[in-house]
Amino acid sequence: MGQHWRGEVDGDQVAWSGRLSAVPSGPQRVLAGGPAPADQQAGDLADELLQAVGRGDEQAFARLYDVVAPRVYGLARRILRDPAHAEEVAQEVLVEVWRSATRFNPAKGSATSWIFTIAHRRAVDRARSEQAGAARARRVAAGAGQTPYDDVVEQATANLEQQQVRRCLQGLTDLQREAITLAYYGGYTYREVAELLGTALPTVKTRMRDGLIRMRDCLGVSLG
Amino acid sequence: MSTEIHALAGAYALDAVDDVERMAFARHLTGCEACRLEVAELRATAARLADTTWTAAPPRLRENVLRQAARTRQARPRSPGSPAGPAPSDRPGRWRGRVAAGIAAAALAAGAAGATFVVEERRVGSQRQAAQSALDQVSRIQSVMAAADAKARQIRVKGGGQVAVVYSRRTDAAVVMCADLARPSRDRAYQLWYVRDGQATSAGVLAGGQNAGTMLLPGLHGVEAVAISLEAAGGADRPTSRLATVPLA
Numbered sequence A: 001m002g003q004h005w006r007g008e009v010d011g012d013q014v015a016w017s018g019r020l021s022a023v024p025s026g027p028q029r030v031l032a033g034g035p036a037p038a039d040q041q042a043g044d045l046a047d048e049l050l051q052a053v054g055r056g057d058e059q060a061f062a063r064l065y066d067v068v069a070p071r072v073y074g075l076a077r078r079i080l081r082d083p084a085h086a087e088e089v090a091q092e093v094l095v096e097v098w099r100s101a102t103r104f105n106p107a108k109g110s111a112t113s114w115i116f117t118i119a120h121r122r123a124v125d126r127a128r129s130e131q132a133g134a135a136r137a138r139r140v141a142a143g144a145g146q147t148p149y150d151d152v153v154e155q156a157t158a159n160l161e162q163q164q165v166r167r168c169l170q171g172l173t174d175l176q177r178e179a180i181t182l183a184y185y186g187g188y189t190y191r192e193v194a195e196l197l198g199t200a201l202p203t204v205k206t207r208m209r210d211g212l213i214r215m216r217d218c219l220g221v222s223l224g
Numbered sequence B: 001m002s003t004e005i006h007a008l009a010g011a012y013a014l015d016a017v018d019d020v021e022r023m024a025f026a027r028h029l030t031g032c033e034a035c036r037l038e039v040a041e042l043r044a045t046a047a048r049l050a051d052t053t054w055t056a057a058p059p060r061l062r063e064n065v066l067r068q069a070a071r072t073r074q075a076r077p078r079s080p081g082s083p084a085g086p087a088p089s090d091r092p093g094r095w096r097g098r099v100a101a102g103i104a105a106a107a108l109a110a111g112a113a114g115a116t117f118v119v120e121e122r123r124v125g126s127q128r129q130a131a132q133s134a135l136d137q138v139s140r141i142q143s144v145m146a147a148a149d150a151k152a153r154q155i156r157v158k159g160g161g162q163v164a165v166v167y168s169r170r171t172d173a174a175v176v177m178c179a180d181l182a183r184p185s186r187d188r189a190y191q192l193w194y195v196r197d198g199q200a201t202s203a204g205v206l207a208g209g210q211n212a213g214t215m216l217l218p219g220l221h222g223v224e225a226v227a228i229s230l231e232a233a234g235g236a237d238r239p240t241s242r243l244a245t246v247p248l249a
Ligand SMILES: [Zn+2]
Pocket: B005, B006, B028, B032, B034, B035, B036
């Protein structure tokens, strides 16, 4: 009787891919919103570069690195805290971008969305695997009251895209903002977020969703 | 599916769910067009949150990444008709470096059941081929998850954590995912079992000390349940306990 070890497969990816094949849908495009022309341009550049990388263009990859690495590294650093771990994760993610660029489909979303989705998931996985069980529970307890996105140094260097994201975050209710930032920048599950905020689970779930919907509308993200 | 599950779209897009919930929700997405669209948009929205994290990376990171990329062969593009469409969260390379270790661990741990992998290991000549072999396994998992007759069961495990099973009689396979189980010491391991006529035969063993993982269990003929137990590392011939039993209808 054969058994097949799948210790590293993740269910999300499996089902996500499965449904794409199961449901042939029309062309989809995720567009960065109109209010941020600078971001639109940066997004277009990343899209072009990633497609060139998909054709094996190493120079394009070096340029793409310069465009996205500060955010890939910064995101890993924000979630993991430890600079060495963040560097490892960023390297894994960026090499993975090189490897899988052949499979990037611009009709299904932007390059930056594709890259940061990978980066976020990888950093969160790493954070959770390193802080399993009791140690992680303590970290959650110790993390209470953090507002990770609120960083004075970064404020000073904020560019247009950052300002737009910050402005939209400020447009959320406190609970929406805390739930979303703890989950995204803290790497916490919604259960942990509920514990941190002393809020009921269904409320946290709902605030994450309606908060993101409000962010989506504020940023002008749409499929069309 | 209860209406409550739609509410998970935000947490899912933020990666704020555990593995079992992620699988359950991904499964939900296969049948819910509204959530599928919403999740695609909310994921793109969440990705914008990375814009506030700009941080100068150490210069050696650039050198290391470019050097490693230059040595790394790119994945084969998927043909348009291929069953596994790429997705933003598609990260096949994640297994690449770990596949060989995973196969070896399974072969060592699973005894007779590991023979399948030993054969595969010999057949595949390189890590790249091993990765491809792993991707083939992934496509089998995908076919189970996407099967029209797939059913999902989820059960809490005595001692902590959950086991979720998605199975399809038509594709004759089950996908078993364990999450957040109580972490065993390195000399103990979780073992999965097929139950036929009340008799358990091994379906695979997790590595010693490991408390989460996903396995493809092929061959469901006569299988009435999948069970999990905690055994000495390497697995046992018979379960010495039953932490959870997941009946398959
Ligand atoms: Zn739904």
